[in-house]
Amino acid sequence: MSDEAERKACVIGWPIEHSRSPRIHGYWLRRYDVAGRYDRRAVRPEELENFLLGMGRGGLVGCNVTIPHKERAWEIVSEANPDGVGRMGNRLKAVNTIWLDEAGRLHADNTDVYGFMANFRERLGAWEGTGRRVVVLGAGGAARAVVAGFADAGAETVTVVNRTLEKAERIVEELGNPARALPLEHLSEVMPQADVLVNATSLGMTGQPALDLDLSHLPDDAVVADIVYVPLETELLKRARTRGLRTVDGLGMLLHQAVPGFEKWFGVRPEVTPELRQLLEADVAS
Numbered sequence: 258m259s260d261e262a263e264r265k266a267c268v269i270g271w272p273i274e275h276s277r278s279p280r281i282h283g284y285w286l287r288r289y290d291v292a293g294r295y296d297r298r299a300v301r302p303e304e305l306e307n308f309l310l311g312m313g314r315g316g317l318v319g320c321n322v323t324i325p326h327k328e329r330a331w332e333i334v335s336e337a338n339p340d341g342v343g344r345m346g347n348r349l350k351a352v353n354t355i356w357l358d359e360a361g362r363l364h365a366d367n368t369d370v371y372g373f374m375a376n377f378r379e380r381l382g383a384w385e386g387t388g389r390r391v392v393v394l395g396a397g398g399a400a401r402a403v404v405a406g407f408a409d410a411g412a413e414t415v416t417v418v419n420r421t422l423e424k425a426e427r428i429v430e431e432l433g434n435p436a437r438a439l440p441l442e443h444l445s446e447v448m449p450q451a452d453v454l455v456n457a458t459s460l461g462m463t464g465q466p467a468l469d470l471d472l473s474h475l476p477d478d479a480v481v482a483d484i485v486y487v488p489l490e491t492e493l494l495k496r497a498r499t500r501g502l503r504t505v506d507g508l509g510m511l512l513h514q515a516v517p518g519f520e521k522w523f524g525v526r527p528e529v530t531p532e533l534r535q536l537l538e539a540d541v542a543s
């Protein structure tokens with residue numbers, strides 16, 4: 258295969274060594290026999306603009322964007338191509354997937370929302386969002402994507418519960434109905450009416466403090482989801498499972514958010530197969 262035929266994409270962040278995206282895209286490149294590459298690239302914040310504006314010259318067809326670049330990447334792509342950012346990217350003012358069109362113009366969107374909801378639905382089978390009462394713990398970038406996903410799915414309320422109330426209030430201001438803000442101390446008041454509880458904080462991740470929640474107030478048919486996937490079964494999910502509640506782990510969000518990017522760069526809509534999940538499960542466990 259010649260170099261000209263090879264399409265190249267990458268994931269950029271600072272730092273970037275932790276990213277598992279190359280495993281996912283590498284699996285799909287092999288599975289679909291695509292002449293392409295997908296690497297990690299460490300890009301410092303002060304290099305981001307030059308990197309994105311020079312992607313075509315550098316032989317790249319696009320990239321994933323991770324911490325701390327998602328918000329600044331949104332600004333850069335919006336300026337370079339005012340119609341270039343998709344609906345969710347503009348709604349969240351943050352993007353994680355960037356691609357070039359045939360004319361070399363930059364485009365971007367946020368696929369975290371799609372990733373979270375696609376996985377949530379896949380893990381639960383038929384799941385209807387209309388009229389649901391959802392509680393989201395956390396008010397960072399990940400929480401913002403989860404709130405937008407449930408709002409779009411027709412939830413009746415999406416209560417954003419956070420240690421720092423002002424950050425929850427900012428999400429509510431930006432995303433509007435059905436989001437509302439609540440301080441962490443009041444969490445137990447909304448638990449008895451919750452259809453879904455999502456941890457979108459970093460608590461419970463290996464190396465972070467545990468999320469110590471009493472789940473006894475949740476209804477018996479509630480669903481508990483975690484965006485943390487190291488460990489795969491967090492203490493929160495273990496407690497929920499022990500209580501007989503349905504659970505959704507965080508690994509699937511990572512897998513599903515990668516689908517639209519691969520399709521844009523390499524022209525094949527890839528499948529999140531059980532084999533891919535097993536590969537990442539082993540990676541997370543190692």
Ligand code: ATR
Nearest residue numbers: 395396397398399400419420421424457458459466
């Ligand atoms: P990301 O953008 O990846 O979601 P983030 O912006 O750092 O990450 O958000 C982390 C979330 O975890 C925040 O909601 C944070 O609460 P604050 O807004 O009050 O900082 C929450 N979090 C982290 N450590 C916490 C702790 N020890 N107790 C309660 N919440 C915590």
